[in-house]
Amino acid sequence: MGNAVAAEPPAESGLPAERSRLLVLMFTDLVGSTALKDSLTTAGYLPLLRPHDELLRDPAAPPIHHLAAVNRASFSPDGAMVLTASNDKTARVWDPATGTALTPAFRHNGFVNFAAFDTAASQVVTASGDMTASIWPIAHTSLPEKDLLAYAELLAAHCIDAAGTLTPLNAVEWQQRFTNLSSRHPELFLPPATRSVLASELARAPADSARLKMYGEWFHQRGENVFAVQLLESARSAGAEIDPLLLARCEWLADRPGPATSEFEKALAANQDPRIESYLKQCIAAVKRGNQ
Secondary structure, eight states: OOSOOOOOOGGGSSSOHHHHHHHHHHHHHHHOOHHHHHHHHHHTOHHHHHHHHHHHHSOSSOOOOOSSOEEEEEEOTTSSOEEEEETTSEEEEEOTTTOOBSSOOEEOSSOEEEEEEOTTSSEEEEEETTSOEEEEEOOOOOOOHHHHHHHHHHHHTEEEOTTSOEEEOOHHHHHHHHHHHHHHOGGGGOOOOOHHHHHHHHTOSSOOHHHHHHHHHHHHHTTOHHHHHHHHHHHHHTTOOOOHHHHHHHHHHTTOHHHHHHHHHHHHHHOOOHHHHHHHHHHHHHHHHHTO
């Protein structure tokens, strides 16, 4: 490529002009030849290509940084988050618009070679050279910003004043935050998932369907699925709308394959998403295989 290369005008290439420009641009980038670029300049191509060059070269968002090579990066199904996996032994979820982290680092003891969202973007699965794969929940909150700030202050027992100084809360200030938040968001202050709490909630009269549902979801999150099933079924009987997929998972984890299959089938009948349909069918097949 020591000699200048003659460049044919786009109109004579037999391709649409826009496509010709992009192909020449791609070829120029791949070859990296000064002589070729000089020839394109002489032929009058580069002024035409410059808008495309700028379009293709400028990142759409600030860069996302790890401390070592990034092995994988992918968008969440809704495009609202980016997930990366790196040789710095972490995976992480980021805001694609700003490049800022949305979660703590998901840490392994070896390089993280793979990471992916589930279809609901509520969990992340990672695979590492440390011979483990892990599933990590992504915390979502519907708390208003004011309440979220008060909750953080409550947990830290500190607030940041108008001057930007970290200041301890006194007893009255702490109690005010606790009282206000616990009255509006009782789900933030649930007791341990124990048998005595289960008995107390099931014995409550009249039955509070919303409260039973809240406790059922809480017990499921704590891994107490035998208790969660009782609470969620009671909540449904009291009039609460219970997601059949949630109850199916609880039933399955509680080693109740018959009710689990029934709930998975309800979820399948109500589903409109082809991606979820495949998942539900696999779950039904897995439950039935395990019950044979």
